[in-house]
Amino acid sequence: MSVLKVVIVNYRSADLAQKCIDSLPRECVYEVVIVDNSEDGVEVARLQALRSRSNVSIVEMAENVGFGAAVNRGVRYINPNESDVIWILNPDTTVEEGSSVLPCVELLQKGAFDLLSPIIVHDDHPPTIWFAGGSINTKAGRVEHHKIREVYEPPGWSSAPTGFLTGAGVMCMGATWLRLGGFREDLFMYWEDVDLSLRALKEGLRLGLASTCVLRHKVGASSSEAGMSELFYYYNARNRVYVVRDTFGSARLCHPLAIVETLRGLLRPVRRERGTGSNSKLLASFRGTLAGLASVRASVRARSA
DSSP states (O other), X not given: OOOEEEEEEESSOHHHHHHHHHTSOTTTEEEEXXXXXXXXXXXXXXXXXXXXXXXXXXXXXXXXXXXXXXXXXXXXXXXXXXXXXXXXXXXXXXXXXXXXXXXXXXXXXXXXXXXXXXXXXXXXXXXBEEXXXXXXXXXXXXXXXXXXXXXXXXXXXXXXXXXXXXXXXXXXXXXXXXXXXXXXXXXXXXXXXXXXXXXXXXXXXXXXXXXXXXXXXXXXXXXXXXXXXXXXXXXXXXXXXXXXXXHHOGGGGGSHHHHHHHHHHHHHHHHHOOSTTHHHHHHHHHHHHHHHXXXXXXXXXXXXX
């Protein structure tokens, strides 16, 4: 019998994690594990209230190992069977009232999809779409969320294929997770989901979107900074280069569309950010891009040595 096991990575967002857990449908969630990357005694104390729940466990990491490594650690902790369903959730998400999670589980059990995600909306009024399917432009090395910021209206369909899944709410069978080997750990944060999607597609696995379940996402709420953090701009720029390099080869970064995307990424803080901190975020984007390109140069040298 399949059971639903939830993995949440926490970084100084215990209050959000508790709201996330409170929103989960109790009738189908068998186990929840929180992997705490906070390195903060105060945060550990805030998580104590969750320890009293019979199906909630907390794994305290000695250091912040990053998102992908923490998820992998959480999955190892719950030790899923191949027939179990794993649901990875951001702590700043909540299941929308009235959502039905069981149809998502059934789609996986029946083999309609190998990995899937609920619809994810911004936590605003009226709710607007953050993720309703997506695609990866392999020539540009760019990820696109479909219908982003459109006002959300419950669709008339129950499921649909997609070319990309975000890591904020991805769900899959234990067998699929084991087959893919989990998230890539050297990225630390951001682009793990792109890498996972690309590897899944290469394996011939099917990615899907299920509209019976909706998550509300407080985008950026787990960051203490206004707007997106400096870490976002650094790792987003660096990891894009890493993933494109390792998936398609270093030469792909020289494609005209990829060069344009690199330049767009460099200037993204200028377009997105306003007020104090934008200069430091612009610098973080440059540093991340340079770190990624330096790794390309190092790998080329290693091959030619």
